[in-house]
Amino acid sequence: MAGAKEIRTKIASIKNTQKITKAMEMVAASKMRRAQDRMLATRPYAAKIGNVIGHLSHAHPEYRHPYLVERELKRVGLIVISTDRGLCGGLNINLFKKVIGTMKQWHDDGLEIDLTLIGSKSNAFFKRMGGNIRATATHLGDAPSMSELIGTIKVMLDAFEAGEIDRLYIAHNEFVNTMTQKPEVRQLVPVSGEADTEELKTHWDYIYEPDSVPVMDALMIRYIESLVYQGVVENVACEMAARMIAMKSATDNAGDLINELQLVYNKARQAAITQEISEIVSGAAAV
Amino acid sequence: MAMTLHIDIVSAEAEIFSGTATMVFAPAEMGEVGISPRHTPLLTRLKPGEVRVQTDDGEEQSFFVSGGMLEVQPHVVTVLADTAIRADSLDEAQALEAKERAEKLLSDKTADVDYAKAQAELAESIAQLSAIRKLREKVK
Numbered sequence: 522m523a524g525a526k527e528i529r530t531k532i533a534s535i536k537n538t539q540k541i542t543k544a545m546e547m548v549a550a551s552k553m554r555r556a557q558d559r560m561l562a563t564r565p566y567a568a569k570i571g572n573v574i575g576h577l578s579h580a581h582p583e584y585r586h587p588y589l590v591e592r593e594l595k596r597v598g599l600i601v602i603s604t605d606r607g608l609c610g611g612l613n614i615n616l617f618k619k620v621i622g623t624m625k626q627w628h629d630d631g632l633e634i635d636l637t638l639i640g641s642k643s644n645a646f647f648k649r650m651g652g653n654i655r656a657t658a659t660h661l662g663d664a665p666s667m668s669e670l671i672g673t674i675k676v677m678l679d680a681f682e683a684g685e686i687d688r689l690y691i692a693h694n695e696f697v698n699t700m701t702q703k704p705e706v707r708q709l710v711p712v713s714g715e716a717d718t719e720e721l722k723t724h725w726d727y728i729y730e731p732d733s734v735p736v737m738d739a740l741m742i743r744y745i746e747s748l749v750y751q752g753v754v755e756n757v758a759c760e761m762a763a764r765m766i767a768m769k770s771a772t773d774n775a776g777d778l779i780n781e782l783q784l785v786y787n788k789a790r791q792a793a794i795t796q797e798i799s800e801i802v803s804g805a806a807a808v
Numbered sequence: 809m810a811m812t813l814h815i816d817i818v819s820a821e822a823e824i825f826s827g828t829a830t831m832v833f834a835p836a837e838m839g840e841v842g843i844s845p846r847h848t849p850l851l852t853r854l855k856p857g858e859v860r861v862q863t864d865d866g867e868e869q870s871f872f873v874s875g876g877m878l879e880v881q882p883h884v885v886t887v888l889a890d891t892a893i894r895a896d897s898l899d900e901a902q903a904l905e906a907k908e909r910a911e912k913l914l915s916d917k918t919a920d921v922d923y924a925k926a927q928a929e930l931a932e933s934i935a936q937l938s939a940i941r942k943l944r945e946k947v948k
Contacts, residue, residue: 562822569818569886573879644913656906657913667820668892672902730838730852739853747820
């Protein structure tokens with residue numbers, strides 16, 4: 522049996538670890554609440570733009586934007602959004618598994634793939650995996666700002682406009698609730714025409730100032746950007762939730778470990794005392 | 809009661825204002841526009857400037873936008889405000905930066921690639937060693 526002193530040191534060290542995981546859990550919990558608020562705050566913008574685009578597709582403008590037109594598939598673009606830091610359970614791994622699965626399918630269909638990576642973890646992963654990486658962005662922090670994403674998104678949108686990629690997808694974790702995060706791969710461009718049909722009864726069009734083309738361009742770019750931004754913000758909320766859960770289970774495990782070790786320690790201590798007594802008794806008997 | 813319209817000012821990062829107004833002024837690309845209720849549908853870009861909202865109790869509230877889009881429907885006005893300062897040249901520069909980061913990532917051979925490689929080699933050597941050991945035991 523291990524010495525009582527070693528067990529005591531081990532218990533102390535596990536207690537320290539437990540304190541750290543407990544602190545991380547609480548930090549993640551409070552950050553998660555803020556991230557969730559931020560996630561909800563991004564919804565109106567995307568919804569409004571979605572509405573306007575819905576109106577536009579019904580208003581029969583003389584100009585069909587390239588982002589609305591399906592093309593023959595040869596090459597696809599994929600934006601992968603991961604976290605910057607680890608210690609958040611299987612969040613990134615689950616996403617990467619899904620992405621790899623999807624990429625394999627595309628590969629089997631004879632499609633080539635271009636990647637854009639957001640977050641350090643995806644950078645490290647796809648660097649090792651290999652792949653045609655077009656652009657990256659890292660260290661966006663807990664409150665990502667739109668201005669840090671514009672360039673990264675523009676690379677892919679430019680590639681789409683230049684005909685280098687024929688479809689653009691986005692992969693990120695979807696926040697279902699605190700316990701569940703679902704990895705999701707969705708199509709961004711061409712924008713799938715799921716606009717509401719209730720407005721069909723009247724034919725009307727906007728007045729465009731200065732002209733419909735630049736206005737549509739600006740609108741579509743903002744729409745795509747807002748979708749990507751939403752993905753990034755949602756992923757932050759997922760990261761915090763996953764970290765909170767991971768740290769909670771780490772804290773619980775540390776507690777179990779301490780209990781077990783305490784039991785072993787008590788037994789060792791008792792055995793030592795018993796041994797000492799029997800030594801004294803036998804020593805006294807020998808005298 | 810005066811006719812009113814509903815105005816929403818939203819940015820990608822947050823909802824800024826939502827309420828009713830009798831008149832809205834916005835810095836459109838072709839010059840400042842004033843929107844009254846039952847304005848014809850209009851879609852235009854905004855320049856950086858001030859969006860002023862006259863609420864139905866006669867007060868005026870103003871919001872600064874660094875550009876964006878303005879959508880007008882007879883009774884609904886939506887300002888899609890930009891949170892970042894936009895200019896084609898600026899966007900281009902940022903896109904270039906993002907590309908450079910990707911190139912740097914690929915050319916940077918140090919850090920975790922080396923670590924991963926070393927780990928793989930270590931695992932391989934361990935496997936070889938254990939195979940040799942087993943072979944030796946068999947020979948004995």
